[in-house]
Amino acid sequence: xxxxxxxxxxxxxxxxxxxxxxxxxxxxxxxxxxxxxxxxxxxxxxxxxxxxxxxxxxxxxxxxxxxxxxxxxxxxxxxxxxxxxxxxxxxxxxxxxxxxxxxxxxxxxxxxxxxxxxxxxxxxxxxxxxxxxxxxxxxxxxxxxxxxxxxxxxxxxxxxxxxxxxxxxxxxxxxxxxxxxxxxxxxxxxxxxxxxxxxxxxxxxxxxxxxxxxxxxxxxxxxxxxxxxxxxxxxxxxxxxxxxxxxxxxxxxxxxxxxxxxxxxxxxxxxxxxxxxxxxxxxxxxxxxxxxxxxxx
Numbered sequence: 001x002x003x004x005x006x007x008x009x010x011x012x013x014x015x016x017x018x019x020x021x022x023x024x025x026x027x028x029x030x031x032x033x034x035x036x037x038x039x040x041x042x043x044x045x046x047x048x049x050x051x052x053x054x055x056x057x058x059x060x061x062x063x064x065x066x067x068x069x070x071x072x073x074x075x076x077x078x079x080x081x082x083x084x085x086x087x088x089x090x091x092x093x094x095x096x097x098x099x100x101x102x103x104x105x106x107x108x109x110x111x112x113x114x115x116x117x118x119x120x121x122x123x124x125x126x127x128x129x130x131x132x133x134x135x136x137x138x139x140x141x142x143x144x145x146x147x148x149x150x151x152x153x154x155x156x157x158x159x160x161x162x163x164x165x166x167x168x169x170x171x172x173x174x175x176x177x178x179x180x181x182x183x184x185x186x187x188x189x190x191x192x193x194x195x196x197x198x199x200x201x202x203x204x205x206x207x208x209x210x211x212x213x214x215x216x217x218x219x220x221x222x223x224x225x226x227x228x229x230x231x232x233x234x235x236x237x238x239x240x241x242x243x244x245x246x247x248x249x250x251x252x253x254x255x256x257x258x259x260x261x262x263x264x265x266x267x268x269x270x271x272x273x274x275x276x277x278x279x280x281x282x283x284x285x286x287x288x289x290x291x292x293x294x295x296x297x
Contacts (some may be wrong), residue, residue, distance in 0.1 A: 002059055003210075004028040004105075006047070006094060007066035008035035011169025012110075015203040016064055023207075030056045031067070032282055037103075047090030049074050051097035058101065062210050063107040065094055065146065071135070075260035084138050104153045107147035108283035111158040113195050113222060115139035118266040119178040121193070125273040126160075126218040135263060143191075143218070143245040155216050157209045162222035162270060166199035178248065185246040187253065190230030190269035195222040198293065208280050220272040227287045239291035274289050 001091060003020050005013055017027045017037045027040040030052050034042045043056035047067045057063070067090040069082040098105055116124045119132015130136050139160070149156045164170045178184040197205075202221055209215045212220040227235070237244025253261035272280075284290035 001025045001061040004060045004063045006030045009033040019203040022274045060105045063105040075258045095148045106155045107149045108157045111160045113162045113268045113270045140188040148250045159221040162195035179242045184244045185199040186230040186233040187248045188250050191225045192229045193269035194232045195226045195270035195294045196221045198290040219274045224268045
């Protein structure tokens with residue numbers, strides 16, 4: 001198969017590409033920057049400017065859409081606009097390009113557990129309704145644009161990812177900074193739920209839903225055992241051989257991340273019900289073991 005990956009220069013892209021190449025599939029990358037992926041043909045595309053070049057999608061069997069401005073940064077009006085437009089407008093332009101392609105490819109599009117908003121102790125599955133905050137609204141529109149692919153025959157899957165555990169990027173890269181400085185600890189009260197997934201499991205899950213023809217719609221990209229933030233902090237500190245007892249005050253987060261602190265304080269107890277029922281086998285179901293693997297690799 002020929003598999004195109006948008007946003008492949010980000011944290012997750014090389015893992016997903018390597019997973020596809022290991023089983024013999026050809027990878028194309030589409031985006032503004034060439035990704036560090038060997039043997040991948042690259043096509044330049046500005047996701048906000050319009051549809052991908054037609055030759056980028058010619059003969060493609062599947063597309064994995066990973067385009068999106070990083071959320072883990074200080075928010076202001078401009079950052080919020082980029083977070084929204086990169087996902088919503090970028091996916092809209094991609095789907096329009098798929099519609100014009102000679103072959104109606106499968107679309108596996110990233111989404112996020114931010115879809116659910118801040119939900120306390122509520123157990124959340126793919127059937128749970130969305131939240132109402134900024135990230136939830138972005139995810140709703142993001143998924144709506146991806147789902148337009150169904151109108152012209154594409155199978156569409158949206159993978160709602162949690163915090164991805166990998167040493168070289170993503171939200172975890174920002175989270176480890178205070179721990180390495182010896183001042184890490186739980187965020188706020190520490191009682192909010194953290195939904196996480198090891199990066200290798202997430203790459204495997206993208207492949208699983210892509211090749212499983214009966215899977216469509218939303219799939220939670222999280223490990224089956226979410227943890228309290230205080231337990232996540234202790235596990236992270238242990239994996240880094242650093243203390244994890246200094247609570248991070250809410251006002252400190254707001255100074256660093258502005259409105260973006262809300263994403264770090266949200267409680268999302270997400271269960272991957274669809275993946276479990278489909279028979280997906282997670283390699284990492286224990287958060288502490290997953291973090292040890294990440295930092296001992």
